[in-house]
Amino acid sequence: MSDAVREPAAGGGATSGSPTIYDVARVAGVSPSTVSRALSRPGRISAATERKVRDTAAQLGFRINPSARALPTGRTMTLALLLADITNPVVFGIVRGAERAAAAARYTLVIAESQESAAAERATALRVGPSVDGIVFATRRLDSPSLQELARSKPAVLINRAVEGVPSLVPDVETGVLALVEHLKELGHVNVGYLAGPSSSWVDRQRWDALLRAGRAAGLRVFEFPGGEPTLEGGSAAYERVAASPATAIVAFNDLMAIGLLRTAQQHGVVVPDDLSIAGFDDIFGSELTTPTITTVAAPLEDAGEQAVGLLLDHLEPGGAREAPPPFPTSLIRRRSTGRLLATG
Amino acid sequence: MSDAVREPAAGGGATSGSPTIYDVARVAGVSPSTVSRALSRPGRISAATERKVRDTAAQLGFRINPSARALPTGRTMTLALLLADITNPVVFGIVRGAERAAAAARYTLVIAESQESAAAERATALRVGPSVDGIVFATRRLDSPSLQELARSKPAVLINRAVEGVPSLVPDVETGVLALVEHLKELGHVNVGYLAGPSSSWVDRQRWDALLRAGRAAGLRVFEFPGGEPTLEGGSAAYERVAASPATAIVAFNDLMAIGLLRTAQQHGVVVPDDLSIAGFDDIFGSELTTPTITTVAAPLEDAGEQAVGLLLDHLEPGGAREAPPPFPTSLIRRRSTGRLLATG
DNA sequence: AGAGTCCGTGCAACCGATTGCGCGAGGAGA
DNA sequence: TCTCCTCGCGCAATCGGTTGCACGGACTCT
Known part of the structure; x- marks a missing residue:
């Protein structure tokens, strides 16, 4: 009856690979x-x-066979996470959270890095696009129109960035920055410099805006140093300008820059925090390894990664295009790199 | 002639998605x-x-359409990289190198993490297996038989581990450890303790064996502290035992443990390197952020990741099952956590 | 006991690419 | 100028699942 309904291609038994x-x-x-x-x-x-x-x-x-299943259904059960830089400690949490959420939903996560440029990021998105059901963008170089276009052809979610029409998961910088400003004010600082990150970064603008607002409200003088690479080197490179400025406290775009600045300052004989206070963002691994440890504004990135994937999965379900979740909270972690200014000459 | 050869499923024009x-x-x-x-x-x-x-x-x-292409050919143009722990800084280099090599060959890289257990790693391998053409294992928990079995059903390459019958990319620890031993001997150390990593780790055995051999050859007294988690906590937890021992220099399984030990030792008033020298392996980000910076044995992990993928790709080509490349070199990076013992009471 | 339902299962047509085979046209050689 | 070979291209089967439709049997209701 159900015998020899269909002969395997090559005749015999367990020929080429897995059973169907x-x-x-x-x-x-x-x-x-x-x-x-x-x-x-x-x-x-x-x-x-x-x-x-x-x-x-x-x-x-x-x-x-996932390919065979994907052909008629169009669902690959795979998600992509696009990163600007894998080695940036900031992304660990995101990666791990995203991984966990994807695995829990029986999805596979593709992690793609595109270090160089907006063009490279676009190319990467286009390359992995056809083989995934949706994409989480944790990049910073792509401009909004490109993002909107990519989101039109494939479900997409943004982390750390808001773009009209694309669901996204963004931090509530306000809270953390407010706490940081209070902290610096209590320590007696008045002139606070912001060491900006890449000018294309949405997060950078958020941080500066929040600092500007909170600083003014608190009666501090805040000002911005022009943007640099969000790396140790970027932080180091800013030292001369910082030293020449009236700032007694520096808020760096991220911990990497804060650490870079810290080390270069120390090499020049500056004592942190006695001569200069330094704070960063992200609470990366390494921020509490330095001497002094780095005061920083942290966010639950692992949760963010998990939620980003969850949001994406919701959009894949026929029914549920859930509303974007509220911004995730940020908070101040007080460590040793901020302190009261020692009265010197 | 070639008109209406095949009507699109839904009749009209640009109906459902991409052109075929x-x-x-x-x-x-x-x-x-x-x-x-x-x-x-x-x-x-x-x-x-x-x-x-x-x-x-x-x-x-x-x-x-990758799925449609994969169905008849069986080639998904996707590779998997299995990791025990994404947040471990050691893997960055591997990830980045693998990513680069895969992208260069127009392959997509799936990164899968399986933190918990050998069973979880096996499950992960089984889960992603069907959708990829090959797997790079950078895990440590899977036992050799499982690895061999997995390698039989799907092309596989191992990083940092050698298993009979499975191509692998391993470090040449010898060179780096020899240099480290010389370094410690020059500094006047005689009793050298090895702070072991997980007992299931192949790399751990390599490192201990190399240290034992080189130490004995150099006339040092070497001994091993029982294994612990390869983390900051694992290093911290070993402090009491280290302090009770005659060791004046500690070689930790990796930098994470070295840093953990360093911090706990410092909290107990131990001055490094005056009272105790500490060295690690891997040269992770963070090893030069501590005070003192960590002396470590480094390997070109990024190259290793790249070569692992290259090796895997070779095995996918019909013709070329290239021989495994020689072990990649390791070298000593001298920093501040090792030094001459100060004569105390 | 006869008619109407519903449930469980099989049939066959897809999804979108790849590839062995064969046919026809054009060029080369006699 | 006629035959043979080569090259370029189309035909149709195939990869391994999914799914709309239909059919047969068991069950219920009157």
């Missing part, structure tokens, strides 16, 4: 469509048949 | 097979036709 649903069907004595339904649509099949199918599938070591 | 080779074929006035050949098998088609096909493909914005 046709093999399972033959052994279980049912049709391939029944196998398909039993395995991926619980309830559509009688319990007895379903059990029989599942058992023989397990016994044969059947593993579904 | 059928659309390209219709517009270009050729058959789908010609389009396929023109796009993926240069030279099999006349230059004129090829150009025409490529042009219309570009004009229509055709992007090949």
Whole structure:
């Protein structure tokens, strides 16, 4: 009856690789469509048949062929996470959270890095696009129109950036910066410099705006040093300008820059925080390894990564284009790089 | 003639998503097979036709459907990199190198983390296996038989571990450890303790063996502290035992443990390196942020990641199962955490 | 006991690319 | 000028699942 319904391509038995649903069907004595339904649509099949199918599938070591499944359905069960720089400690949390959420939903996560340019990021998005169901953008170089265009052809979610029409997960910098400003004011600082990050960074603008607002409200004098690379080197490079300025406290765009500045300052004999206070953002691994440890504004990046994937998955479901979640909170972590200014000459 | 050869499923024009080779074929006035050949098998088609096909493909914005391509060929153009822990700074280099090599070969890289256990790693490998052409294992928990079994069903390459019958990329610890031992001897140390990592780690055994050999050859007394987690906490936790021992110099399994030990020692008033020298492995980000900076044995992990993917790609090519490359070199980076012992009471 | 429902399952047509085979046209050689 | 070979291209089967439709049997209701 169900015998020789379909001969394997190469004739014999366990020829080329894994068993298919046709093999399972033959052994279980049912049709391939029944196998398909039993395995991926619980309830559509009688319990007895379903059990029989599942058992023989397990016994044969059947593993579904994702490509074959994706062809008719269009769903690859894969998500992409686009990063500007894998080695940037900031992204660890995001990566881990995203990984966890994806795995929990039985999705596979592709992590793609595109270090160089906006063009490279676009190219990467285009390259991985066809093989994934959606993309989480944790990049900073892509401009809004490109992002909107990419989001139109494929479900997308942004982390650390807001773009009209694209769901995103952004931090509530306000809270953390407010606490930082209070902290600096209590320590007696008046002139506070902001060491800006890349000018293309949305996060950078958010941080500066928040600092400007909070600083003015607190009666501090705040001013901005022109943007640099968000790296140790970027922080180091800013030292001369910082030293020449009236600032007694520096808020760096991120911890990497803060550490870079700290080290260069120390090499020039500046004592932190006695002569100069330094604070950063992100609370990366390394911020509490320095001497002094770095005061920083932290965000729950791991949660953010997890939520970003969750949001993306919601958009993939037919029904649920859930509203974007509220900004995730940030908070101040007080460490040793900020302190009261020692009265010198 | 080539008109209405095949009607799109839903009737009209740009219905559901991207154009297919059928659309390209219709517009270009050729058959789908010609389009396929023109796009993926240069030279099999006349230059004129090829150009025409490529042009219309570009004009229509055709992007090949990876699932559809993978179905008949079995090649997904995707590779997986299995990691034990993404947040471990050691893996950055590997990830970045692997990413670069994969992208250069037009492959997509899936990065999967499986933190918990050998079982979780196996499950992860099984989960991503069907959707990739090969796997790079940078894990440590999986036992050799499992690895061999997994390698049998799917091309695999190991990093930082050697298993019979599976191609691998391993460091040449010897060189770096020899230099480290020389360094410690010159500084006058005699009793050297090794702070072991996880007992399941192949790398850990390599490092201890090399230290034991080099130490004995140099006339030092070396001994091992039982293994711990390869983390800051693992290093901290070892402090009591270290303090109780005769060791004046500690070689930790990795920098993370070295830093953990360093900080806890300092909290107990121990001055490094005056009272105790500490060295690690891997030269992670953070090793030169501490005070003192950490002396460490480094390896070109980024190259290793790149070569691992290269090796895997070679195994995918029909012809070339290239021989495993020689171990990659390690070297000593002298910093401030090692020094001459101050004569105390 | 006869008619109407519903449930479980099989049939067959897809999804979009690849590829062995064969046919026709054009060029080379006699 | 006629035959043979080569090259370029189309035909159609195939990869391994999914899914709309239809059919047969068991069950319920009257």
